[in-house]
Amino acid sequence: MSGAVDYEALFRSAPTAFLVLDPELTIVDANEAYLNATARSRAELIGRPVFAAFPDNPDDPAASGTAKLGASLGRVRRELVVDVMEIQKYDIPMAGGTFDVRYWAPVNAPVLDRDGRLRWIVHRAEDVTAFVSAHDGNAEAAQLAGALRVRTEQMAAEIFARRRLQRRHEALEAVIDSLEPAVIGTDAAGRPVLYNDAARELMGDTLGEVTAAEWGRQLHLYGADGRPIGPDLPLLRALRGERVDDVEIVLRPPGRLRRFFRVHSRPVTGQPGVAAVVAIHEITAARRAARLQECELAIAKATARPEADGQVLDEATRLIGSILGWDLVEFWCWDEAAGLIHRAGRWAGPALDLPPGLPEFLAPGQGLAGRAWADKQPVYQPGREDGPLRTALAVPVPLGPHPLGVLVCYADVAEIPGDVRAGMVTGVTPPLGVFLARRRAERLAAELDRARDQYIALVGHELRTPLTSIQAYTEMLLEEAGLTGDQRQMLLVVQRNTASLRAVVLKLLDVAALRAGHLDVRRRPMDLALVLREAADAARAGDRTHPIRIEAPGSAPIVGDPDRLRQVADELIANALTWSAAGSPVDIRLTPGEHTAVVSVSNTGVPIRADERPRLFEPFFRGDGARHSGMPGAGLGLSLAWTIVEQHGGVIEVSEAGSPATTFTVRIPTNRLPSRHPGETGRPGEPGRSDESGRRGEARPAGTRPTTMGRQTPDR
Incomplete structure (x- = not known):
């Protein structure tokens, strides 16, 4: 905020007499007005109990100054309240052992620490001897005493109201200075009159000398759109009566990193000297993140x-x-x-x-x-x-x-x-x-x-x-x-x-x-049902230990290469026969559709090892079961079947792990040419090709690998 107030100098030079006591009623300090009124020096008073420094006049049997003052100070210590005393006669000891007759209008007030405990007592004493001496008679004295009491109470109320206001002002300064955002209040001309430490750190020591209209140029301020800020500066808008919320500004000084701020600004009414206030919160770290x-x-x-x-x-x-x-x-x-x-x-x-x-x-x-x-x-x-x-x-x-x-x-x-x-x-x-x-x-x-x-x-x-x-x-x-x-x-x-x-x-x-x-795959109209029956007949002739059952309509016309699709059927049936349990059947099923013909070949046997499934369609891959059992083959059958099916624009997939039977399912378009050139055939394991191309039971785009794999063909 603006320059600090020297409260000690204010206390020393105050025109009203003040004496400061600690809770034990020992004198801590006195200002110049008090020293002059009592004809004492600071060295004579500080550190002495107040009643030792100012005893009652022994020559006045009716003296009651110490008793009344002690009662007032006791009330202040007990109740922590301000006590305004009536005018009282309290003689002051002078040099040579004599006493000077004095009349006083005292006020005693507590000073508390942050925990609400009594720290000091301020004793304010106004010398009213001249007023009392100027009037004779008890009636006049009583009337004067009443007038002085009212005046004293008014003065005390004003003093402590000002003190409360000053305390509130100091507390507000402390609160504002403790805030992380920069807070600046300006007068109607845009000149800063109030600001906290964060504002001083942000804008420099010359903050109080630069009006808001000059901030954009001197501080290199820009809007979120990258344009320099001019009349749209939030504080200038507040001075025009606008309420501005959540505006982003960027500080871009040459040769330094950008800093980002969120700004809120308000016009201020009813406060002399302050026309607008702005709060500036830095968000640079959050913006960078x-x-x-x-x-x-x-x-x-x-x-x-x-x-x-x-x-x-x-x-x-x-x-x-x-x-x-x-x-x-x-x-x-x-x-x-x-x-x-x-x-x-x-x-x-x-x-x-x-x-x-x-x-x-x-x-x-x-x-x-x-x-x-x-x-x-x-x-x-x-x-x-x-x-x-x-x-x-x-x-x-x-x-x-x-x-x-x-x-x-x-x-x-x-x-x-x-x-x-x-x-x-x-x-x-x-x-x-x-x-x-x-x-x-x-x-x-x-x-x-x-x-x-x-x-x-x-x-x-x-x-x-x-x-x-x-x-x-x-x-x-x-x-x-x-x-x-x-x-x-x-x-x-x-x-x-x-x-x-x-x-x-x-x-x-x-x-x-x-x-x-x-x-090339040579496509022409063909009967897929006939191809499957011929493959099944050939398989029966070569293997009489497993029943081979086929379920197919009388005909299933599609557009395809019958020779190549016969190769697919032979490979899948041979694979099923090789890995079927002894005497168990191999089932072949054809389900023609309007757009797709679905062929499935199923067998029951030992479950497929999970670690071998992802590589099943790779050329030359043979599982441990095929290698260790001496089964002949080169690991090419399923790779060839996969490639032929893909050339027809179809997909080949295998039943999920844990199914009671191993089922290879082939889906082939009935009347559609492939969408790619034969030279663009996808390859199992080719870089960039997803192994997660679909779920069981769903057709996949041509050229994608099956999700799950089946068993090896006999030559695998």
Whole structure:
């Protein structure tokens, strides 16, 4: 508030006589008026009991001054109230042992501490000897005494009313100074007349000299929309009679971080000298936290998009710069071919003029980005002098021993607060690290997938030619007339194993061709019911230990490739026969619909291991049961079935874990061509493909993997 009041000086120079006593009635202090009225010095009084300093006149047998004063002081001590005494004769001892006759109009008042306990007693004594001496007679004296009593009471009431007002004023000052928001009251001209410590800290020591009309320019105040504040300053609006609530203003001094405030302002009426008041609450920390959270969410959304890496990183740098208020943001990535880090994304504020010729590549340890890359930890540089941007922060992405990139942010401020630096490291960069790691994994997986397909095709082609020759020569040898029984038996074993191996090679080539899109599915009108019956008949001929039951209408016309769909039926039936319990049936059901034909193949047997289900449709995967039991196969049957169904625009799914039977369900469009080119066939386990594509009983979009998996086919 305004300058502090020197209450000690006021007490000393007060024109009314005051004496201060402690609760034991010992004199603590006296002002100059009291010393003059009693012809005493301060040294003669302080520390002495009041009645020892001022005894009754021994020459006056009727003296009662000490008794009456003692009674009044006792009432003040007991009841803690102000006591106004009648005019009384109380002679004052003088030098030489004589007493001077005096008449007084005393008032005694308690002074309490913060706990409500008596601290001091203030004794105010007005010398009325001249009034009493100027009138003779008891009647006049009584009349004068009454008039003086009224006057004394009025003066006492005024004094203590002023004291209460002063106490309230002091309490109000203490309350306002203890508030966290800055509070400023101004006169009608906008000049501050009341303000607390927070306001003085915010606006400087010259606050009282600057009118509200000048605040916007001198303090660099802006609105939430980024425009400078002029006549719309909340306090100026309050001076015009408006009530202003919850207005955001931004303090943007050059070379310093922005500070955000919420402002409330009111006009003030009925208070002389104060026309308006404003309360300013700083919300900078909350706003920075909200901006960091907003930036994290925006980056998470940007990195989830399928755009190229460069586009995503450009968008990420733009979001970080524009939302968090950086002047320049760069992202650097490792270039395997060059053995350097290169700038993969950049955003510069509209007011920043970048010099030409900035390097596009940096060696580890070179420059701020190179240092962060080499040190594998954040690098903070306040007070830079090599350009217009005085502060920089470089953060490896992700943190740890193997960074994939470096985020570098620059600002034209002297220093970045610790909460902003921590937020950049713990909140903003992790989504970028996840994005880089995911894209790197996708590239590696795609490269591995291509290499595997090339290897499959190479191996298949290299094996097919010698197998064809072996098979042809074996058949020729079997036609020889002079073979012994053992020779013929050995040739039959060679022929059988060669045929089995050739079937695996052909299946391998089919999978590779279908996955690469080099083998078209030839769709034409066909009868799916006929294909299933033929597959069931063929299975019965090869396995007479399990009943094979089929439930299908007389015909089920669809558009599809009958040869390829026969392969799907053969694989699913063979899988069911292999894993069925001894003597248990295999059930095949066809349910045609207006848009989709549904085929299910069911069997009962040992439950599927949960850890093997996610990999069931991967090429070459064979579970422990198939490997340890010596069951033949290469792990290609279900992968081939999945690929053919997908090429038809359908999906394949398996009953939930815990079901009493294992049921493979195939859903195929009855009259719809696939929505993609054959070369775009989805691959089980392909990076970016969701394993949570649907729930049991729901059709999935073409190209998505089933939610749950079934058993291995015999060759798995």
